[in-house]
Amino acid sequence: MNIVACIKQVPGTTEVKIDNSTNTIVREGVAAIINPFDLYAVEEAVRIKEKTEGKVTALSMGILSVAELLKDTIAVGADEAVLLSDRAFAGSDTLATSYTLAMGIRKIGEFDLIICGKQSADGDTAQVGPSLAEKLGIPHLTMVKKIIEISKKHLLCERLTDDGFEVVELQLPAVITVVKDINTPRLPSIKGKMRAKNAEIKIWNAEDICADKELCGLNGSPTQVISTFIPNFEASTEIIETNANEAARILSGILTDMGLN
Amino acid sequence: MNFSMTENQKIVMEVASEFAAKELAPKAEHIDKTGEFDAELIRKMTESNLMGLLIPEPLGGAGMDKLCYVQAVEELARVCPSAGLVLMAQSMFSFAVLAFGSDMLKREVLPALSQGAVGAMAVTEPNASSNMMAIQTKGTPFNGGFKITGNKIFCTNSGIADYFTVLFKSSDQPGPASLTLGVVRKGTPGFILGKREKTMGLRGDDLREMIFDGCYIPAENILGQIGNGMEITHIAGAIGFLGVSSTAVGAAQACFDLSKKYAKERISFGPIANQQIIQLYISEMANLVEISRLVIQKAAVGLDNGEKNPANIWKARLFCIESARRVADLTSRIYSSYGFTEEYPVSRFVRDIAGLPYIYSTQEILGTYVGKTELGLPLMG
Numbered sequence: 147m148n149i150v151a152c153i154k155q156v157p158g159t160t161e162v163k164i165d166n167s168t169n170t171i172v173r174e175g176v177a178a179i180i181n182p183f184d185l186y187a188v189e190e191a192v193r194i195k196e197k198t199e200g201k202v203t204a205l206s207m208g209i210l211s212v213a214e215l216l217k218d219t220i221a222v223g224a225d226e227a228v229l230l231s232d233r234a235f236a237g238s239d240t241l242a243t244s245y246t247l248a249m250g251i252r253k254i255g256e257f258d259l260i261i262c263g264k265q266s267a268d269g270d271t272a273q274v275g276p277s278l279a280e281k282l283g284i285p286h287l288t289m290v291k292k293i294i295e296i297s298k299k300h301l302l303c304e305r306l307t308d309d310g311f312e313v314v315e316l317q318l319p320a321v322i323t324v325v326k327d328i329n330t331p332r333l334p335s336i337k338g339k340m341r342a343k344n345a346e347i348k349i350w351n352a353e354d355i356c357a358d359k360e361l362c363g364l365n366g367s368p369t370q371v372i373s374t375f376i377p378n379f380e381a382s383t384e385i386i387e388t389n390a391n392e393a394a395r396i397l398s399g400i401l402t403d404m405g406l407n
Numbered sequence: 408m409n410f411s412m413t414e415n416q417k418i419v420m421e422v423a424s425e426f427a428a429k430e431l432a433p434k435a436e437h438i439d440k441t442g443e444f445d446a447e448l449i450r451k452m453t454e455s456n457l458m459g460l461l462i463p464e465p466l467g468g469a470g471m472d473k474l475c476y477v478q479a480v481e482e483l484a485r486v487c488p489s490a491g492l493v494l495m496a497q498s499m500f501s502f503a504v505l506a507f508g509s510d511m512l513k514r515e516v517l518p519a520l521s522q523g524a525v526g527a528m529a530v531t532e533p534n535a536s537s538n539m540m541a542i543q544t545k546g547t548p549f550n551g552g553f554k555i556t557g558n559k560i561f562c563t564n565s566g567i568a569d570y571f572t573v574l575f576k577s578s579d580q581p582g583p584a585s586l587t588l589g590v591v592r593k594g595t596p597g598f599i600l601g602k603r604e605k606t607m608g609l610r611g612d613d614l615r616e617m618i619f620d621g622c623y624i625p626a627e628n629i630l631g632q633i634g635n636g637m638e639i640t641h642i643a644g645a646i647g648f649l650g651v652s653s654t655a656v657g658a659a660q661a662c663f664d665l666s667k668k669y670a671k672e673r674i675s676f677g678p679i680a681n682q683q684i685i686q687l688y689i690s691e692m693a694n695l696v697e698i699s700r701l702v703i704q705k706a707a708v709g710l711d712n713g714e715k716n717p718a719n720i721w722k723a724r725l726f727c728i729e730s731a732r733r734v735a736d737l738t739s740r741i742y743s744s745y746g747f748t749e750e751y752p753v754s755r756f757v758r759d760i761a762g763l764p765y766i767y768s769t770q771e772i773l774g775t776y777v778g779k780t781e782l783g784l785p786l787m788g
Contacts (some may be wrong), residue, residue, distance in 0.1 A: 336456035336469045339418040
């Protein structure tokens with residue numbers, strides 16, 4: 147089976163700085179990591195490959211330094227990696243991102259399954275996976291927690307729900323997004339890192355993937371970030387100092403006045 | 408002289424360090440309390456290619472050198488010294504088979520070791536430790552090989568190994584020519600594992616009594632030639648000495664790191680880190696750990712470069728063990744009563760270091776070897 151695992155570079159820190167002119171996250175000078183959910187995507191892709199034979203291609207869109215990060219996917223078992231990098235891709239929202247990734251996947255060629263992490267640690271939208279499926283005109287399933295059966299044309303899996311899980315059957319090719327329950331990502335091996343050291347990461351620009359620059363980057367992003375801020379939470383406190391029964395009566399009255407009772 | 412690490416060495420260190428932090432560290436305390444070095448850890452060490460570190464790539468291993476090996480052992484030992492010994496025994500066994508095994512044996516054993524099998528080298532007996540000539544496990548010629556009878560103790564990995572080298576008396580000839588080394592598979596009729604030793608430290612090392620009663624070793628499982636057993640044990644023992652020394656360095660580094668942290672936290676007449684005596688202790692530990700590391704790396708590079716004289720390895724082992732003992736002592740002084748409790752992890756490193764001087768040789772015997780070498784005296788007699 148030919149599997150594409152999509153990964154994203156995210157800041158490796160919880161202390162995020164915002165560029166006030168573009169209202170986007172400042173990534174320069176910040177240590178980058180693979181989006182944690184995407185590690186599960188890569189691991190699942192490699193496990194499927196090990197059972198069924200085939201190939202895993204890791205795919206990312208980002209700045210040129212992401213190529214080094216993509217080598218980490220080779221170190222854990224991906225066969226090759228592709229980076230989509232072009233100034234035209236900068237500032238992409240999830241729609242522009244999914245368009246660009248779709249064009250990249252079309253250039254990669256035949257595929258049976260695309261696996262994405264549930265969401266990114268910085269954007270948190272969880273939109274790219276489903277949007278990518280729509281761009282490619284294939285089915286998708288989010289929040290996959292276990293693959294029960296897989297063949298070239300068919301996937302049977304468990305999908306996480308609020309109440310537990312449901313069993314879903316899906317025709318392939320398709321896109322799935324995975325949650326952390328699905329596996330435990332392996333650590334890179336010595337041989338894996340040696341392979342990664344010598345691996346050549348393909349880098350494709352907008353022209354290579356025949357992407358319409360009007361549909362990429364800020365140009366292709368109907369959503370614009372107006373403001374990014376860390377919300378301030380202010381809480382006022384009232385202490386009711388009396389016996390328990392009286393305190394309960396007073397509290398009930400307060401909640402009623404607030405419309406919460 | 409170039410002290411920079413090669414790309415391969417950096418990779419091995421990264422893999423070992425990440426494995427130690429993410430897989431070993433969460434289990435280190437449990438290993439110390441229960442002695443369980445579980446099969447899952449062995450599987451993951453195998454997947455990381457650590458267990459096949461010295462085995463050539465065509466035979467499934469990682470094909471790395473002795474310098475990579477000592478670095479990997481140290482990284483594991485910084486978190487769990489028992490894990491350093493597991494890797495040491497595996498590497499020593501694989502080295503012995505690679506260097507002296509028949510083609511048939513190499514084709515069976517080395518790929519197996521790269522894929523999850525575990526090896527161990529059984530030499531010591533209840534009445535024969537540093538004095539190998541006192542070994543009583545006896546081999547009787549049978550069908551081209553030998554049937555062996557006797558018992559072994561204090562063999563690292565014995566409780567978890569699939570393959571063992573066993574040193575036995577193959578003849579009544581005087582001297583080393585009477586000793587032969589053969590490979591026995593777990594489960595061979597006439598070979599059983601006995602009770603597990605309860606130890607003060609290094610509790611993740613599953614030490615079992617090994618009992619042989621007519622256990623057959625076929626000709627193709629003999630390492631080298633009949634009568635070469637002592638020589639091969641000494642040659643493979645170099646890997647063991649490097650491993651024990653690196654385990655000592657790793658454990659000493661752990662003690663050092665924990666001591667620095669504690670010295671900055673502990674308040675007694677102000678932070679104890681502000682007291683000169685503590686600063687002197689820390690300084691001494693810093694020097695001992697750094698120099699130990701350098702001396703073991705030098706010995707490893709010498710072995711990689713084909714150095715036949717084992718004296719550098721003996722000297723490295725002597726220095727690293729004594730340094731680790733001193734670091735453990737200074738750590739105990741810094742931690743005071745708290746270092747004597749199990750509240751802090753430092754006590755398990757101190758206990759583990761206490762067990763290292765007795766592995767494969769005592770410091771005293773090794774010290775006489777170095778002294779005799781320096782004086783031009785024969786090692787034996």
